[in-house]
Structure formats: C-alpha cells, structure tokens
Amino acid sequence: xxPKEARIVIIGGGISGASIAxxxxxxxxxxxxxxxxxxxxxxxxxxxxxxxxxxxxxxxNCQMAKESVAFFERAEEILGYDGxxxxxxxxxxxxxxxxxxxxxxxxxxxxxxxxxxxxEHLTPKQAKRLIPHLNTEGVTSATFCPxxxxxxxxxxxxxxxxxxxxxxxxxKTYTKVTDVRVKDGRVAGVxxxxxxxxxxxxxxxxxxxxxxxxxxxxxxIPVQSQNREILVxxxxxxxxxxxxxxxxxxxxxxxxxxGSFVMGRGDNRPSGYTTESxxxxxxxxxxxxxxxxxxxxxxxVVRQWGGLYNLSPDRQPIIGGTEVEGFYIACxxxxxxxxxxxxxxxxxKEIVLGEKPSxxxxxxxxxxxxxxxxxxxxQSVV
Amino acid sequence: xxxxxxxVCRCSDLTLADLEAxxxxxxxxxxxLKRIARIGMGPCxxxxxxxxxxxxxHRRFKEPIERIPLHRARPFNIGIKLGAIKEAADDES
Numbered sequence: 033x034x035p036k037e038a039r040i041v042i043i044g045g046g047i048s049g050a051s052i053a054x055x056x057x058x059x060x061x062x063x064x065x066x067x068x069x070x071x072x073x074x075x076x077x078x079x080x081x082x083x084x085x086x087x088x089x090x091x092x093n094c095q096m097a098k099e100s101v102a103f104f105e106r107a108e109e110i111l112g113y114d115g116x117x118x119x120x121x122x123x124x125x126x127x128x129x130x131x132x133x134x135x136x137x138x139x140x141x142x143x144x145x146x147x148x149x150x151x152e153h154l155t156p157k158q159a160k161r162l163i164p165h166l167n168t169e170g171v172t173s174a175t176f177c178p179x180x181x182x183x184x185x186x187x188x189x190x191x192x193x194x195x196x197x198x199x200x201x202x203x204k205t206y207t208k209v210t211d212v213r214v215k216d217g218r219v220a221g222v223x224x225x226x227x228x229x230x231x232x233x234x235x236x237x238x239x240x241x242x243x244x245x246x247x248x249x250x251x252x253i254p255v256q257s258q259n260r261e262i263l264v265x266x267x268x269x270x271x272x273x274x275x276x277x278x279x280x281x282x283x284x285x286x287x288x289x290x291g292s293f294v295m296g297r298g299d300n301r302p303s304g305y306t307t308e309s310x311x312x313x314x315x316x317x318x319x320x321x322x323x324x325x326x327x328x329x330x331x332x333v334v335r336q337w338g339g340l341y342n343l344s345p346d347r348q349p350i351i352g353g354t355e356v357e358g359f360y361i362a363c364x365x366x367x368x369x370x371x372x373x374x375x376x377x378x379x380x381k382e383i384v385l386g387e388k389p390s391x392x393x394x395x396x397x398x399x400x401x402x403x404x405x406x407x408x409x410x411q412s413v414v
Numbered sequence: 415x416x417x418x419x420x421x422v423c424r425c426s427d428l429t430l431a432d433l434e435a436x437x438x439x440x441x442x443x444x445x446x447l448k449r450i451a452r453i454g455m456g457p458c459x460x461x462x463x464x465x466x467x468x469x470x471x472h473r474r475f476k477e478p479i480e481r482i483p484l485h486r487a488r489p490f491n492i493g494i495k496l497g498a499i500k501e502a503a504d505d506e507s
Contacts, residue, residue: 331495
C-alpha cells in the first residue's frame with residue numbers, strides 16, 4: 033500500500049500533533065484525522081512557558097532545537113499564516129551558581145558552538161550588562177544565546193492547524209479516544225466518544241497522557257507525567273529582554289511581548305495527572321524570582337496554573353515506532369516539546385513514509401531504554 | 415450596524431466581526447477564544463465581554479444559553495505583589 037494513502041489517525045491536538053498533521057499533509061498524505069479530547073493546545077502546549085531555546089546539553093537536543101528555531105523564524109511564510117506567531121528572539125540568559133555548573137556550562141557552550149549555535153559563556157558582570165536588574169550575588173557564570181526567545185503557543189498551534197486544514201487534515205476536537213484496536217500485531221483503528229475511526233497508522237502525540245494511550249495499544253512507554261506550575265503577573269512596560277533561567281536556583285522567567293512576566297519552577301512532584309495550583313509553588317516562586325530579579329517584587333500576580341511534563345528516563349524525547357505495527361509515538365519531551373515541534377513533525381513524517389531519517393533516530397527510539405543506562409542524559413532541564 | 419463597529423471585548427479591542435471570523439475558522443467556545451484572542455484576559459477578566467460572547471455563541475451555534483460555559487477563573491481575583499508573597503513566606507520559615 034502507498035503510505036501516502038494510509039488512513040492516519042493522530043491522537044493529541046497539541047503543538048506536536050498539529051505539526052505532525054501539517055508535515056504529513058504537506059508531504060501528500062491524503063487521509064489524516066487528528067483527534068483531540070479538549071480544544072487545540074488545551075494540554076501541555078497551552079500551559080507551557082512559551083520559551084524557545086537552543087542551549088541544551090546533548091547534541092541531539094541542540095540539533096533539534098536549532099532546526100526548530102530556523103523553522104519558527106520563517107513560520108508565517110512557510111505555513112502561509114495571516115497572523116503573527118509572536119516569535120521574538122531576545123535570547124535566553126542561563127545563570128549558574130556553583131563550580132559544577134560553570135564546568136557544565138563550558139562543555140555545553142563548546143558543544144553548541146560546534147553546532148553553530150551562537151551561545152557564549154559569560155562572567156556575572158557581562159550577564160548584568162544584559163539584564164541590569166539581575167542580582168548577581170551568588171552567580172558564578174552565565175551563558176547567553178541571542179537567537180533563543182519567546183513564541184506564542186496558542187498562535188503557533190493555530191498556524192499549524194490552519195495550514196494542515198487547508199491541506200485536507202480533519203480535526204476532531206472535544207472527542208476522546210477511549211481505546212486503540214490492535215489486530216494480529218498491527219493497528220486497526222481507534223474508538224472514541226464520537227464513534228470509531230478505522231486506521232492503518234496511529235500516532236500517539238498525547239503529551240501528558242501518552243502513557244495511557246500507549247497502554248490502550250498494549251505498548252508500555254517508560255514515561256511519567258508530573259504537574260509543573262507557572263504564574264503570570266500583570267503586564268508592565270518592557271524592562272527585560274531575555275528569558276532568565278537557572279537550573280540550580282530552579283527558575284525560568286520571561287517578560288512576554290504582551291508585557292506580563294511568566295515564570296515557573298521544576299519541583300519534583302508525584303507522577304499523576306493533576307494540574308492543580310498550590311501555595312507551595314507560589315511561595316517558592318516568589319522567593320526565587322524576587323531574589324534573582326528584585327524589581328519584580330512590585331509586580332502583581334494575576335493568575336497561576338499547572339500543566340503536565342511528560343518525563344522520559346533520559347529527558348530526551350521518544351519518537352518512533354513500537355512493537356505494534358502502525359503504532360507510532362512522539363512523547364517524553366520532558367518539558368520542551370513545544371519548542372521542538374517543527375522537527376517532531378518532520379521526523380514523524382519521515383518515519384511514517386519510510387524516508388531516510390534526517391537525524392539519528394536510534395537515539396530517539398523506544399528501544400534505547402531496553403539496555404543499560406543511556407549515555408546522553410539531558411541535565412539542562414528546569 | 416456594521417459588525418466591525420460593534421466592540422465585543424474592550425480590553426483586547428475585539429469586534430463582533432473579529433469574533434465571527436474566529437467562529438468561521440472552527441473556534442466555538444469561550445476557552446478557545448480566550449487563548450487565541452485574549453478575550454476575558456484583560457482588566458475586566460471577562461465580566462464585560464463574558465455575557466456578550468456567550469450570546470454571540472448562542473446565536474451562531476444555537477446552543478441553549480444556559481449550557482454555554484463562561485471561561486474558567488484562575489486563582490487571584492485581585493493581584494498580589496510578588497514581594498508581599500515572598501515576605502510572608504520568609505516570615506514563616
């Protein structure tokens with residue numbers, strides 16, 4: 033059978049599912065249906081910190097992020113989108129507070145520069161020049177990449193949605209997948225709250241719920257989901273260009289183009305599916321943010337929310353096939369699926385159509401967890 | 415009256431024509447509209463635009479109005495300064 037004529041069902045209407053839908057339709061697939069239990073970007077995509085960075089600690093994450101940035105820079109043109117996806121490249125400043133981190137920063141920057149990512153290792157004084165209100169007390173060094181930045185998750189998903197719809201993809205929102213039918217070791221279709229969809233190819237892009245969708249097909253995916261919280265302040269005049277993050281202080285914080293500050297932390301939580309807001313987060317977030325960026329003390333918090341990180345054992349995504357023929361997964365992004373979405377869509381298109389992969393897929397495969405501990409572990413995660 | 419002159423959301427400057435254009439692209443709930451167009455996210459927090467959007471959804475999609483949900487309100491009805499939260503947290507520890 034010509035793979036372009038396969039009946040393809042994508043489960044999940046976040047940025048990953050929308051990008052996969054677009055890339056498949058753009059490549060000529062004629063029968064693509066995306067099924068989403070809520071509305072588009074109602075899961076982790078719409079709850080993320082809206083940051084895009086290329087400063088990673090593994091070669092593969094750096095490559096995927098760099099290629100995604102190249103896509104975002106031309107997203108409106110590539111997708112023929114009338115609106116503005118609000119990609120603002122004001123950089124990411126990553127702040128370190130101990131020698132171990134400084135050493136890792138030096139290694140990361142060397143790796144990033146070798147891949148032509150314009151990151152630099154800075155002294156605290158140089159960092160303060162970029163953000164004058166940064167409290168450098170206890171800061172030992174920093175890294176900065178000027179082409180990292182902010183992207184609007186809702187509008188970027190909307191852009192993929194429009195481009196995919198124009199190419200014939202059907203979007204079924206408010207439709208929940210209740211089971212995945214497997215027959216003789218290969219997929220047969222999905223059952224949903226709005227009827228059955230026969231399928232030759234099923235792609236699990238269910239984000240925080242990817243493990244549950246995997247179980248429906250009898251595929252055990254070694255990921256877990258954890259609630260990660262964020263808050264947003266009132267909008268004010270522009271005072272901060274780059275996103276500021278720190279792994280040791282446990283914070284990411286940026287001023288959005290709208291003027292509000294969005295900030296979050298990565299506190300380890302029990303695995304599960306709650307996205308509740310807690311006072312523990314609020315207190316820790318306020319302490320961390322006001323200490324590192326003192327003028328923020330006068331900003332009013334207007335809202336907080338939670339979203340699911342889908343964590344893989346090595347904090348790199350899982351993209352590829354499974355032991356069930358026709359069942360593919362794109363999950364385990366560990367908090368950075370939003371910013372890698374263009375590459376997710378392209379790789380999944382290559383896999384489904386049997387094309388030559390443009391990146392080393394074995395490092396992203398589900399099988400990599402079969403053996404010993406994996407070598408490339410991404411440490412640069414908040 | 416021209417729909418381009420009917421203001422639906424004063425905070426984010428959205429007209430009835432803008433709203434109907436969003437309906438045409440497939441968005442049909444307050445939660446979706448809020449995320450695409452910032453309706454309900456300004457100083458009024460949906461108290462002005464909420465009923466207007468609801469009646470527009472009702473007229474367009476023929477849903478009974480009592481079944482059309484308004485947007486989900488998040489913690490904090492009044493903004494609290496980060497510095498005040500930090501101070502309170504510091505006092506406790």
